[in-house]
Amino acid sequence: MANIIPFKAVRPTRDKVNLVASRSYQSYTKEQVEARLRDNPFSFLQIVNPGYRYDKELSGEPNYHLVRNRYLEFIEDGIFMQDDTACYYVYKIVDRDKQEFNGIVAATSAQDYENDIIKKHEDTIEHREIVFKNYLKTVGFNAEPVLLTYPDNEVIANIIKNVQKERAEFEFTTTYRDTHYLWPVGDKALIDGIRKEFGEMDTIYIADGHHRSASSYLLYRDLMADNPNHKGDEHYNFFMSYLIPESDLKIHDFNRVIKDLNGLTKEAFLIKLDTWYRIENRGKMPYKPSKKHHFSMYLDGDYYSLYLRKAMFNFATSLDALDAQILHKTILGPILGIQDLRNDNRIAYINGKKDTISMKDSVDRGFYTVGFGMVPVSIEEMKQIADDGLRMPPKSTFIEPKLRSGITIYEI
Numbered sequence: 001m002a003n004i005i006p007f008k009a010v011r012p013t014r015d016k017v018n019l020v021a022s023r024s025y026q027s028y029t030k031e032q033v034e035a036r037l038r039d040n041p042f043s044f045l046q047i048v049n050p051g052y053r054y055d056k057e058l059s060g061e062p063n064y065h066l067v068r069n070r071y072l073e074f075i076e077d078g079i080f081m082q083d084d085t086a087c088y089y090v091y092k093i094v095d096r097d098k099q100e101f102n103g104i105v106a107a108t109s110a111q112d113y114e115n116d117i118i119k120k121h122e123d124t125i126e127h128r129e130i131v132f133k134n135y136l137k138t139v140g141f142n143a144e145p146v147l148l149t150y151p152d153n154e155v156i157a158n159i160i161k162n163v164q165k166e167r168a169e170f171e172f173t174t175t176y177r178d179t180h181y182l183w184p185v186g187d188k189a190l191i192d193g194i195r196k197e198f199g200e201m202d203t204i205y206i207a208d209g210h211h212r213s214a215s216s217y218l219l220y221r222d223l224m225a226d227n228p229n230h231k232g233d234e235h236y237n238f239f240m241s242y243l244i245p246e247s248d249l250k251i252h253d254f255n256r257v258i259k260d261l262n263g264l265t266k267e268a269f270l271i272k273l274d275t276w277y278r279i280e281n282r283g284k285m286p287y288k289p290s291k292k293h294h295f296s297m298y299l300d301g302d303y304y305s306l307y308l309r310k311a312m313f314n315f316a317t318s319l320d321a322l323d324a325q326i327l328h329k330t331i332l333g334p335i336l337g338i339q340d341l342r343n344d345n346r347i348a349y350i351n352g353k354k355d356t357i358s359m360k361d362s363v364d365r366g367f368y369t370v371g372f373g374m375v376p377v378s379i380e381e382m383k384q385i386a387d388d389g390l391r392m393p394p395k396s397t398f399i400e401p402k403l404r405s406g407i408t409i410y411e412i
Contacts, residue, residue: 001117001199001200001201002109002112002117002150002198002199002201002202002203002244002273003109003111003112003198003199003203004106004107004108004109004119004194004195004198004199004202004241005106005107005109005110005238005247006086006088006106006107006185006186006191006195007065007086007087007106007107007197007238007240007410008083008084008085008086008087008411009077009079009080009082009083009087009089009105009184009332009406009408009409009410010075010080010081010082010141010408010409010411011080011082011083011170011408011409012042012080012081012407013059013078013079013080013081013183014169014170014254016042016079016171016391017170017407018172018173018174019040019294020042020044020079020371020404020406020407021044021172021174021180021404022036022043022044022404022406022407023142023176023402023404023405024402024405024406025045025048025049029043029084033045033049033199035050036244037049037052041058042079043143043239044143044353044406045073045154045311045406046070046074046404047067047070047071047243047403047406048067048071049196050067050070050119051061051063051066052202059130059172060140061134061158061401061406064134064135064139065138066133066142067138067139068138068139068251071139071140071141071155074176076289079123080409082411083184083186084100084135085186086186086191087105087131087184087185087186088104088105088106088184088185088190088191088194089104089105089182089183089185089408090101090102090103090104090160090163090164090182090183091104091180091181091182091183091407091408092164092168092181093179093181093241093401093403094176094178094179095176095178095400095401096176096177096228097176098246099250099400099402100249101244101247101250101401102157102160102164102244102245102248103147103155103160103242103243103245103248104160104185104194104242104252105128105182105240105241105242105243105408106194106198106241106243107301107410108146108148108204108239108240109237109238110216110217110220110236110237110238110239110243111232111237112204112222113196113213113216113217113239117201117203117204117205118203118204118205118206118213118385118387119147119205119206119207119212119325119383119386120206120386120396121205121206121382121385121386121390121391121392121396122206122210122393122394122395122396123340123342123389123392123393123394124210124211124214124393124394125209125211125343125394126340126342127150127343128211128215129211129214129218130215130218132212132215133215133216133218133219134178135215135224136165136216136219136412137219137223137412139410140222140411141409141410141411141412142213142216142239142240142410142412143405143406143408143409143410144209144214144240144242144403144405145240145241145242145243145403145408146208146209146212146213146216146240146244147206147207147208147209147241147242147244147399147401147403148204148205148206148208148241148242149204149205149243149245149246149248149249150198150201150205150243150244150245150246151206151245151246151380152245152246152247153197153199153201153245153314153367155197156194156197156198156245157245157400159190159193159194162346163183163185163190164181164183164278166183168181168182168183169182169183169184170182171406172409173300174404179219180237180339180404180407182406182407182408183391187387190261191322194328198243201365202244203386203387205383205386206282206386207244207249207382207399208396208399208402209241212239212295213239213241213251216239217239218238218410220236220237221279223236224236224237227392231242234247235410235411235412236412238410239410240339240408240409240410242403243403244401246379248401249399249400250399250400250401251376251378251379251382251397251398251399251400252256252351252352252353252376252398252399252400253351253352253374253375253376253377253379253395254324254349254351254352254353254395254396254398254399255349255350255351255359255371255372255373255374256332256347256348256350256352256371256395256396257347257348257349257350257359257362257363257367257368257370257371257372258329258332258336258338258346258347258348258365258368258369258370258371258372259334259345259347259348259368259369260346260369261306261336261369261370261374262335262337264335266300269299269335269370271273271285272335273331273335274310275309276308276309276313276330276331277295277306277307277309277330278306278307278309279305279306279307280304280305280306280307281303281304282296282302282303282304282305283300283302283303284301284302284303285303286303286360287303287305287307287359288306288373289373289374289375290375291308291375292321292323292376293308293323293326294306294307294308294325295308295323295374296373297362297370297371297372298359298363298370298371298372298373298376299363299370299371308326308330308385312330313326313329313330317388317390318381318384318385318388318390319385319388319391320375321381321393322381322385322392322393322396323374323375324362324374324377324392324393324395325392325393327372327374328393330340331372332347333375335346341393342394343393348362349394349395350362350371351397351398352373352376353398353400358369359373374399376398377392377396377397382397
């Protein structure tokens with residue numbers, strides 16, 4: 001049964017939360033980061049980019065220690081405060097398209113992750129797991145929740161709805177036109193009710209944040225081994241998550257771009273593709289696939305449609321029927337020579353929320369040679385693969401909502 005507990009969040013004061021909250025660091029361009037560091041002294045980016053103060057690029061342990069120092073300075077300066085009692089945090093996002101996401105920020109169990117109560121559906125990139133584990137160990141906090149999803153639950157939905165009748169502790173709108181709301185829930189009866197409902201769930205699924213959860217699990221293993229008095233209730237036994245019902249989840253595709261054709265000419269590459277696919281040149285106009293087992297390809301200024309020759313491919317498992325897996329087994333591996341999707345630097349990923357022009361632009365500018373698009377994974381596919389104990393290739397899904405860093409912080 002899922003062990004989902006309240007915790008004492010460190011969070012910005014009400015008057016500064018809109019200035020502190022930031023997107024994931026990787027989502028900014030270098031120019032955007034520099035502008036925010038220059039113009040906003042309260043941005044969470046000030047903490048995760050401590051070298052800016054010294055006009056120096058830093059990495060590894062020296063950088064992690066400075067991140068820790070900047071975090072402590074935010075606490076000392078009263079920008080951050082910690083709740084006196086453990087709370088759940090009802091969190092609502094309304095995006096620019098008026099899509100609503102309603103859920104609960106809580107601490108989730110690393111042991112549940114180990115025991116597959118928290119189920120995974122996607123492979124991770126090993127070196128990223130280790131880098132982030134080492135980062136967490138040094139900085140001592142986690143500022144961006146893992147996104148988990150659970151079967152729609154009427155009791156939890158009613159608790160969330162009733163909590164939201166009160167004035168939100170936080171309410172702010174970002175420059176992306178997403179509006180965020182947060183309500184701390186410290187009432188014992190509500191806490192007991194929420195914990196009971198989650199405690200009766202056999203499985204919860206990771207929607208987004210496989211690397212963050214894997215890194216937190218690795219950290220749990222390290223710190224448990226280092227602690228001769230380990231009890232199981234230490235902070236490192238848990239990691240911060242945002243739990244939303246399945247009906248709120250929004251899944252986009254992740255497109256692939258490849259640096260070269262593995263020594264093949266364009267013509268030789270197309271001939272090899274013909275073994276697996278019916279190919280049609282769609283010309284210069286942007287083209288997207290419309291159904292499963294149907295891919296788009298951008299190569300040498302033209303879009304192509306690729307229809308899988310199903311007689312050539314055996315769908316023995318739920319993973320076999322996944323488009324990202326089919327692409328790997330028919331093109332990326334046997335033709336383009338990309339076997340290790342976790343670590344090969346010849347492949348990169350562009351999330352499908354960006355329009356197809358992003359993939360085209362990366363090829364046209366010479367950064368990559370060919371790009372592939374596919375339809376989004378469904379929630380049913382995602383859950384089935386997780387239930388079967390299988391793993392999607394890395395970056396098979398781009399899932400919303402995307403949370404801001406620095407709104408709730410979990411101290412390890």
